Amino acid sequence: MSVIARIAVQVFKESVRDKVLYNLVLFAVLLIAASYLIGQLTAGQDVKIIKDLGLAATQIFGLVIAVFIGIGLVSKEVERRSIYGLLAKPVRRHELILGKYAGLVLTLAVNVSVMAVALYAVLGYMSWVETEEFRRTWDASATDPAMLTAILLIFVQLMLLTAIALFFSTFSSPILSAVLTFGLFVVGHFNADLRNFERVVDSPVAASLARALYYALPNLAPFDVKAQVVHGHAVSLGYVAATSAYAAAYICALLLAAILIFSRRDFK
């Protein structure tokens, strides 16, 4: 097994034993289960509500896990000095960054899978207890496999956010890294507005700056296909591939930057 794989497995082992992670996943699963009750309050819209709430819970709790574990991967290791023992081993600094990232992605994959299973279980139950006549009124079947597309894109988005958290944690404190990552998450969902900024401002400088920011900041809106999936609209494979390729390019750039910063850093 390579050094990167060993570090990844250790990160996974360490993360899945973290009580905070257990609590987050448990809370997410409970929320998904509770969406069934909320669905009962909305006549005729119950399946949509459950899907919407379930996917939103997967995204938000995935984000919290990605940020809080992601920022801890490097900055906590530096803060608590456990990095001293690790870097004295035959480990190159880029291997450490890549191993940590891979470990967290593995952790997220398991967590997102648990949340997806919980969501499908609730929807499966819903489908089982409702009458055939009632089921026919739904836009898409309760256990519509197309939901997996939305979950996949949530996961890809979480991979990107993890890379952002890891990037910040290579040079800033855990709290600052968390704030910056959450900030980019919010900005990333409204990024498209920056593209059209020139239509609302006269200043060419401001318009150019907005356009530059549009290209530099992550654009997270395309990863959100909840609405289409919930209403039974198809999401093409080409769209998923293009969005994933965008994420992959952004992740590579972030990891490269993280490695460059981390490789030059002094651990005082």
Next chain:
Amino acid sequence: MARYAIRLTELTKDYPTGFWRPRPVRALDQVTLDVESGEVLGYLGPNGAGKTTTLKLLMQLIYPTSGRAEILGRPAGDIEAKRRLGYLPELPYFYDNLTAEELLVYFGGLFGLAPAVARTRASTLLDRVGIGAERRRRLRRYSKGMLQRVGIAQALVNDPEVVFLDEPMSGLDPVGRRDMRELIQSLRGEGRTVFFSSHILSDAEALCTRVAILVKGRLVSTGRLADLAFEVQGWELVVSGGERGELAGRGLDAVTTTVSDGRHIIELPFDRPPDQVLPELSRLRFQVVSLIPRHESLEDYFMRLVASRQEPAA
């Protein structure tokens, strides 16, 4: 085998301080030092002298401003050199949610050990450092002393040729210190090179083949303990014959202890050298049994160096 296990050549480290106009503060100043294979070197100095900075440079946790650090003929940070060294950081801290056994197996894996080999080695090492059944407990429940023991075990997981120990005695109780001393002695017996930093001089006195003394980032003294220029602080004069009462009139009674068979041990202070006293004693029919100069302890030597470094320039 390389003659020198460790070579530092004019090793210098500056840290920038201040936000708007950063100014460098020199933590380590042109330190040149060779450590031969099989040596146990005590790297001594008060807090803030630059001991940990040197060790971090050797582990490439920080980069030098100038100069070079080599381990086993390779530059510090080289992967091949890292395969052959062990390092105990100061006040070590590891992963809360792993057990001691898992930590050692993980670190063993980073050296390319197969899981079964790493597990056997982990078990042997944990026995060696005195971690018993608690090895299956998560590290978050370990005391400082237990973490120090685990720290030593992880430093030896790859059967290293060179072992770096940063303040290995800190956080240990008297039993722990004794165990650590025995362990370092056994490492020496196994022919490993040991480089350990400490401000506890009595430990260095008992363990080191050589010491290097660092004050304010500069290496002020290196050498075998026996060769260091210890100041003579007085003499121990053993005489026989004569009457002890005779000594009282010469102001020597207070510093004299009578042992047996009429022998007396006279502790002569520095301002009363033997040549002032010996003619008188001879006249009083005392015979000299032995005369041994009393040197300052390593601790006194160290404090004197620190004091001389801290004196402001006239």
